[in-house]
Amino acid sequence: xxxxLAIVLSAILVLGMFSACGSSAPAETQxxxxxxxxxxxxxxxxxxxxxxxxxxxxxxxxxxxxxxYLENLKKWAADFNAMYPNLTVEIIETSWDEHNGKLSTMAQxxxxxxxxxxxxxxxxxxxxxxxxxDIAKYMEEGRxxxxxxxxxxxxxxxxxxYGLPLYLTIQSIGANKTLMEELGIDVQKIQNEGWTxxxxxxxxxxxxxxxxxxxxxxxxxxxxxxMLYMFGAGVGLSNTFTPELKYAFTSENMLILxxxxxxxxxxxxxxxxxxxxxxxxxxxxxxxxxxxxxAMPLFEANFKKNNAALEANDGTAVEGSxxxxxxxxxxxxxxxxxxxxxxxVDGLIAMRNKDTTDxxxxxxxxxxxxxCSGDRIAACMNDLYLDPVCQSGRDALVLEEGRDENNLATAxxxxxxxxxxxxxxxxxxxxxxxxxxxxxxxxxxxxLLAGETTAQDVYDHxxxxxxxxxxxxxxxxxxxx
Amino acid sequence: MNKTNxxxxxxxxxxxxxxxxxxxYVFIAAAMIIFCVFTLYPVINAIYTSFFNYKPFGxxxxxxxxxxxxxxxxxxxxxxxxxxxxxxxxxIVVPLSLLLSFTISVMILPFQKKVQSVFKAxxxxxxxxxxxxxxxVWLWLYDSSPDGLFNKFLGFFGVPTQNWxxxxxxxxxxxxxxxLLSSHGTQIITYIAALLGIDNSYFEAAELDGAxxxxxxxxxxxxxxxxxxxxxxxxxxxxxxxxxxNAYMMTGGGPDNSTTMIGLLIYNNAFEYAKYGLxxxxxxxxxxxxxxxxxxxxxxxxxDVEY
Numbered sequence: 001x002x003x004x005l006a007i008v009l010s011a012i013l014v015l016g017m018f019s020a021c022g023s024s025a026p027a028e029t030q031x032x033x034x035x036x037x038x039x040x041x042x043x044x045x046x047x048x049x050x051x052x053x054x055x056x057x058x059x060x061x062x063x064x065x066x067x068x069y070l071e072n073l074k075k076w077a078a079d080f081n082a083m084y085p086n087l088t089v090e091i092i093e094t095s096w097d098e099h100n101g102k103l104s105t106m107a108q109x110x111x112x113x114x115x116x117x118x119x120x121x122x123x124x125x126x127x128x129x130x131x132x133x134d135i136a137k138y139m140e141e142g143r144x145x146x147x148x149x150x151x152x153x154x155x156x157x158x159x160x161x162y163g164l165p166l167y168l169t170i171q172s173i174g175a176n177k178t179l180m181e182e183l184g185i186d187v188q189k190i191q192n193e194g195w196t197x198x199x200x201x202x203x204x205x206x207x208x209x210x211x212x213x214x215x216x217x218x219x220x221x222x223x224x225x226x227m228l229y230m231f232g233a234g235v236g237l238s239n240t241f242t243p244e245l246k247y248a249f250t251s252e253n254m255l256i257l258x259x260x261x262x263x264x265x266x267x268x269x270x271x272x273x274x275x276x277x278x279x280x281x282x283x284x285x286x287x288x289x290x291x292x293x294x295a296m297p298l299f300e301a302n303f304k305k306n307n308a309a310l311e312a313n314d315g316t317a318v319e320g321s322x323x324x325x326x327x328x329x330x331x332x333x334x335x336x337x338x339x340x341x342x343x344x345v346d347g348l349i350a351m352r353n354k355d356t357t358d359x360x361x362x363x364x365x366x367x368x369x370x371x372c373s374g375d376r377i378a379a380c381m382n383d384l385y386l387d388p389v390c391q392s393g394r395d396a397l398v399l400e401e402g403r404d405e406n407n408l409a410t411a412x413x414x415x416x417x418x419x420x421x422x423x424x425x426x427x428x429x430x431x432x433x434x435x436x437x438x439x440x441x442x443x444x445x446x447x448l449l450a451g452e453t454t455a456q457d458v459y460d461h462x463x464x465x466x467x468x469x470x471x472x473x474x475x476x477x478x479x480x481x
Numbered sequence: 482m483n484k485t486n487x488x489x490x491x492x493x494x495x496x497x498x499x500x501x502x503x504x505x506y507v508f509i510a511a512a513m514i515i516f517c518v519f520t521l522y523p524v525i526n527a528i529y530t531s532f533f534n535y536k537p538f539g540x541x542x543x544x545x546x547x548x549x550x551x552x553x554x555x556x557x558x559x560x561x562x563x564x565x566x567x568x569x570x571x572x573i574v575v576p577l578s579l580l581l582s583f584t585i586s587v588m589i590l591p592f593q594k595k596v597q598s599v600f601k602a603x604x605x606x607x608x609x610x611x612x613x614x615x616x617x618v619w620l621w622l623y624d625s626s627p628d629g630l631f632n633k634f635l636g637f638f639g640v641p642t643q644n645w646x647x648x649x650x651x652x653x654x655x656x657x658x659x660x661l662l663s664s665h666g667t668q669i670i671t672y673i674a675a676l677l678g679i680d681n682s683y684f685e686a687a688e689l690d691g692a693x694x695x696x697x698x699x700x701x702x703x704x705x706x707x708x709x710x711x712x713x714x715x716x717x718x719x720x721x722x723x724x725x726x727n728a729y730m731m732t733g734g735g736p737d738n739s740t741t742m743i744g745l746l747i748y749n750n751a752f753e754y755a756k757y758g759l760x761x762x763x764x765x766x767x768x769x770x771x772x773x774x775x776x777x778x779x780x781x782x783x784x785d786v787e788y
Binding site: 100101104105107108109110112125126128129130131220221224271272273274275276279352431434435438439440442443444446447449450452464465468469 | 535536537538539555556557559620624625626627642646647648649650733735736737738749751752753755757
C-alpha cells in the first residue's frame with residue numbers, strides 16, 4: 001500500500017513538472033469574449049473582402065503601448081471577429097520588461113506569435129533569424145499605400161516591408177515652461193525656430209542654481225544610448241547609416257557630439273550622478289531640474305494630471321511637486337548642422353512559426369492591417385499625443401481638446417524633420433550595428449558620462465570597433481551633411 | 482569470507498533481480514525522468530546546437546566556428562572580459578561568503594534552539610525572495626543621487642557621493658556587497674547543521690587542556706567541518722560562475738562592461754542578438770571550466786574528505 005502511494009505521489013510530481021511546460025498554445029493567452037462590437041466603435045474594415053471559410057486563430061503578442069491599448073485590443077479583436085466569424089484572435093499580454101526577451105525566446109523556438117510588437121531597431125534581428133515575413137505578398141492590394149512611406153521605411157529592410165508602423169515617436173527634450181518664462185527665456189521662439197547648442201548651454205546655465213539643475217537626462221545604465229541618438233540628430237547623425245550606406249558614427253559629427261556631451265556633463269549644469277529613467281520627469285516636477293530628457297509630446301498629459309492633482313489636493317500628485325506647464329522643445333543643433341529630430345517607429349511584424357501557411361498569413365495580415373489603421377490607430381495616437389502614420393488614421397483622428405498649441409506645433413515640426421533610414425540597409429548591417437552599439441559604444445559612453453574618460457578616447461574606440469565590424473571602407477569619414 | 486565461494490556468491494546475487502530491486506528503480510525513476518528531461522536533454526541539445534548557426538527554420542552547420550569565435554582573442558571580444566569579471570567576482574565573493582557564514586554560524590550556535598531558529602529564518606529570507614524584487618530594493622539603496630540611502634549614510638562620515646552603479650570604480654564592488662549581504666542563508670543553515678554534529682567531548686577535552694575559544698575553533702571546529710566547507714566551496718564557485726541576475730538587473734553589464742559576467746554575455750548573445758549557436762558554445766565552455774574547477778577543488782581539498 002505504501003509503495004503504491006509512493007508511486008502515485010512520484011507520478012504526480014513528474015506530471016506536475018511537465019504540466020508547467022508550454023504546449024503549442026501561448027502561455028498567457030486571453031481569448032476575447034465573443035460579444036457584439038461595442039456601439040461606439042466603427043467596425044470599418046480596411047477593405048471589403050469575402051470572409052475566408054476556414055476557421056483560423058491569429059495570435060498577437062503586445063505590451064501596453066498605451067495605458068488603454070491592451071483593453072482596446074480586446075475590443076478590436078471582438079469587432080474583427082464580428083466581421084470575420086471564422087477568424088479568432090488570441091492576445092498575449094506582456095509587460096515592457098518581459099516583452100522582448102519573451103518574443104525572442106518564442107521566435108527562436110519556432111513558436112513565435114503571428115503578430116508581435118517590436119521597435120524598428122530590432123527588425124534586423126528577426127529578419128536575420130528568418131522569422132519575419134514579407135508582408136506585401138499577403139496584404140490586400142493597395143493597402144500598403146495607406147501608410148506613410150517614411151514610417152513604413154522603418155519597418156522595411158532592403159526594400160522589403162516586414163511590418164506595419166503603429167506610430168512614429170519623436171524623442172527630444174521637455175521643460176518647465178513656467179520657470180523658463182519667469183527667467184525671461186523665450187520658449188515660443190525656441191519651439192518655433194529651434195536653437196543652437198550654445199544657446200541651449202546658456203539657457204541651462206541660467207536655470208542652474210544651488211538647488212536646481214539646468215538640465216537632467218536619464219542616462220543610467222543602458223538608457224545612456226538615448227542621449228547619443230537624441231542629441232545626435234542635432235549634429236547630423238539622424239540615422240546609423242548614411243545614404244551611401246556607410247556607418248555614420250565614425251564621422252567627425254560623432255566627435256563633436258561627444259565633446260558637447262563631455263562639456264555638458266562637466267559643466268555643473270547637469271547632475272554628476274547617474275539618473276534613472278523614472279527620476280527625470282520627477283526632478284522637473286519637483287523643481288530640481290528645469291529641462292529634462294528624453295521627453296516626448298505625451299508628457300504634457302502627465303504634467304496636466306499632476307497639476308490637477310495639486311489643485312484637488314487629493315494626495316496623488318508627485319510628492320514635493322509644483323504646478324507648472326510643460327514645454328516640448330526641439331533638440332539644439334551643433335556645428336551648423338540642419339535641425340532634425342530623432343524618431344523611431346514601433347510597429348507590428350508578422351512572424352513565421354511552425355503552423356504558418358500562406359492562407360493563414362493572409363488572415364494574419366488582414367487583422368494586422370485592421371488594428372494599424374483607421375479609428376483603431378487614431379484612438380492610440382490620441383493617447384500618445386502623436387500624429388497617425390497612415391491616411392485612414394489621420395482621417396479618423398479627433399484631437400483631444402485642451403492640448404497646448406505650441407507643443408502641438410513643435411511636435412508636428414519635429415515629426416516632419418525625422419529622417420527615415422536609407423534604403424538598402426541589410427538585416428546583417430542592422431544586427432551588427434545594434435551589437436556594436438550595445439557592446440562597444442554605450443559602455444564607453446557610460447564612462448564618459450561618469451567622467452572617467454575623454455570624448456576623444458571614446459571616439460577613437462568607436463572608430464576602431466566599427467572598422468573591425470564593418471571595415472574602414474564602409475565607415476563614414478570626415479564631416480557629414 | 483571464503484575466497485573460493487566469493488565469485489559464485491556474487492554471481493548468484495547478480496542473477497537474482499528481486500522485487501525490491503524493481504521497486505527501487507521505480508522510485509528513482511521520478512528523479513531520473515526529471516533529470517533527463519530538464520537537465521540531460523537540454524545539455525545534449527546545447528552541445529548539438531553549438532555546432533550550428535542556429536535559426537528556427539533552417540540552421541546551418543558551422544562546425545567549430547562558434548567555439549573559435551568565442552575563444553579568438555580580440556580587443557572587442559567580450560568573452561575574455563566577461564571571464565575575467567566572473568573570476569574576480571568569484572574569487573572575492575565565495576571565500577568571503579564562506580567566512581561570513583561560518584562566523585555567523587559559530588555566533589548563532591550558543592543560543593537556544595528557538596533563538597537559533599529565529600536567526601536562521603532571518604538569514605534565510607533573502608534566499609526565498611525574488612531576485613528581481615531584491616534587485617529593485619538594491620537599486621534604491623544604490624541610488625547615485627546625494628539623497629540615495631548609502632550616499633546619505635556615507636555622507637555622515639564625510640565620504641563624497643558615489644556613483645555606485647555608473648562608475649567602474651564602484652560597480653563591481655556594488656555587486657559584490659549585494660552578494661555578500663543577501664545570499665548566505667543556505668550556507669549558514671548548512672554550517673549550523675555541521676557544527677551541531679561535532680561531539681561535545683572534543684570541546685570538553687580542549688577545555689581541560691585550557692584551550693581558548695579561538696584555539697577550539699581553529700583546531701577542532703574548522704577541521705571537523707571541512708567536508709561541509711568543501712561542499713559549500715564547490716557549490717559556491719559553481720553558483721558564482723553562473724551569476725546573471727545581479728548584473729542583468731543592477732547594471733546591465735556596464736559601465737564599460739565592467740560588470741558583464743559570462744552568464745549575462747550568454748544571455749545577450751542568445752536573446753538580444755539571436756546568436757543562439759554562439760551562446761550554446763559559450764555555455765558549454767563555461768560548463769567545462771566549472772567542471773574542471775570542481776575537480777581541481779576536490780583534488781586540492783578533498784583528499785581526506787569522505788561523504
